[in-house]
Amino acid sequence: MQFVKKYPEIFSVSDAESGGKDLFGGRVDFVNVLNMGKEEVYTSLEKLFIEVMDIFHTSPYFHLGADEANLKLIVDDPDVKKFMKKNNLGNDVHELYRYFIVRMNDFFKSKGKQMFVWEGFSRNGKIEIPRDITVFEFESLYNLPNHLVEDGYKLVNTSWKPLYVVRSGNPDPNVLPLKWGPERIYEWNMWRWETWYYKSPAYKKPIQLDRNKNVIGAQMCSWEQTDESEVPSLRKRLPSFVERIWNVDKKVEFDVFFEKVNKTDIVLSEIISDKSQDSLLIGFNIIGDAKGNPIREPLD
Template sequence: MNRFHWHLTEDQGWRIEIKKYPRLTEVGAFRNGTIVGHYPGETNDETPYKGFYTQEEIKDIVDYAVKRHITIIPEIELPGHSSAAIAAYPELSCFPYEPTVIPENMMSKKSLKEMKGDRKKFVQETWGVCNDVFVPSEATFTFLENVLSEVVTLFPSNYIHIGGDECPKKNWKRSRFCQNLIKKKGLKDEHELQSYFIQRIEKYLNSKGKKIIGWDEILEGGIAPSATVMSWRGEQGGIVAAKQKHDVVMTPNNFCYFDHYQAKPTEEEPLAIGGYTPVEEVYSYYPIPGELKEDEQKYILGAQGNVWTEYMANTSKVEYMILPRMTALSEVLWTSKESKNWEEFKLRLQNMRRIYDKDGYNYAKHLFTK
């Protein structure tokens, strides 16, 4: 819980300054609108959304965290969730001249108008998974190595998170370059091509004295030699990784995703991405799966609470979504399984409420008696 996993790049925006590639923030940090309502959206708000952290701002944040004994682990997504980078540098795509796909006609009018001209690649304005992913070319690896060389100088963490999740293989399957590369490298399929991609990046980051963390999809096609796995699609990925003697951070979405609704019926709650994860569900979690042998359990480093902010427009909403669920997860991680007691926790939570009130936090009150 004293690690801050900072997700800095996505399809919907590139949020970190990279001096060698200024278009990443000149183009990639801006989108012309955002969908209204749940994915795939009811309409587009037609409102520009922009912003990124300068390297000087990042240094200040890292310094602030270090003074409080918090380690920041940055995430630079690859090879999927890369639409914002591709919007800035279309040559990173398998098909640079193909236009950005517009899910359910939810792109802004401005982007649609610009697409009729010479520009074809845009920062995504909808949520979800996009087929336009990095092409595994030498030019792409050079680009990513240059980006990561700036990232590693900003963050003292031993780890760099490289994503690796939700990378559709559709474009790789129809790309002549990718199919030739699969044959050239003696790979079995596109899953092994992703493994090749991840291992190339791991080797580079290892040369910089860093280790990689990736979402559990990095197990597909063969895991990189020293990678740590972040298991989000349930626990199975973490179990498989631990049995292969890889470190694991457990973060199964049914227990650890704090962007889910906290109460039923959902109509009484502020708009969220979906799901239902009340405080009691979070508290019931135990991050070491029972099917792991004693010598395998040591690979479970802990667990993580995730806060995805598609539907959190301000700090007050973030506070509401994480409290008191983060308090519950803290006790899950810092208390032995035998010492956990839900009824006692609810009583002690009344004392935590006084701290929330004193510090002015906007917390969810479903568990508290009036």
């Protein structure tokens, strides 16, 4: 019997502007990055994390987030400079970022939790990132999956392409949803990373690894969507994803598989009393142009 284990995630370091300067020691012009050069930040975060851990008390995991940090926004901050000097971090603000990850990992381990992070720290750095941190690899930009495996980290494959479902239900006709059809997802495997973003090494040539025990699973991500669009956009994509991670050896033709999906989808409609479907499904796939803009892949 397999059980579902929930775990909490709080986006730390980046995506933090709503926290305000009083709680996390930053400034308005920091926009989305915590001021990791103030002890008040660590004190506030630990209090917040403890409250969340009390809610998810049965979970052995905690996801720190810790990705997409625009460190240029804090590099000249006097508190950051003072903090880095005090802790012998040198002059590279990336070492402060690595210090933050290591310190948070020590905190979670002291509470009996295993820490997850998004891909974000680079392969090179003076401060070593512990191998007991599980990395959710999504963009193959900051640190490549093959390098992380070589360096001994455990990975969860969250490949941007084709596992993200983004912006469904946005009323703005100029906003292009970022998602891929069930057939494209069915072609993916757990050891393969792709992306539509032109700056990633996985843009022109997907990164395909041999089977490796350090790739411990995969995750499909749904971001920036309206509530009412979630089920329609996921109901016929999730089965392809689940099939690829639960049944990695036996693979039937997609048409045969999708016929079964359509049959079970009828049952789902009856259970939830909702037949709503995504109008952008079969044949809807995203690619990136030479300037890094997402565009719809032309149909054959």
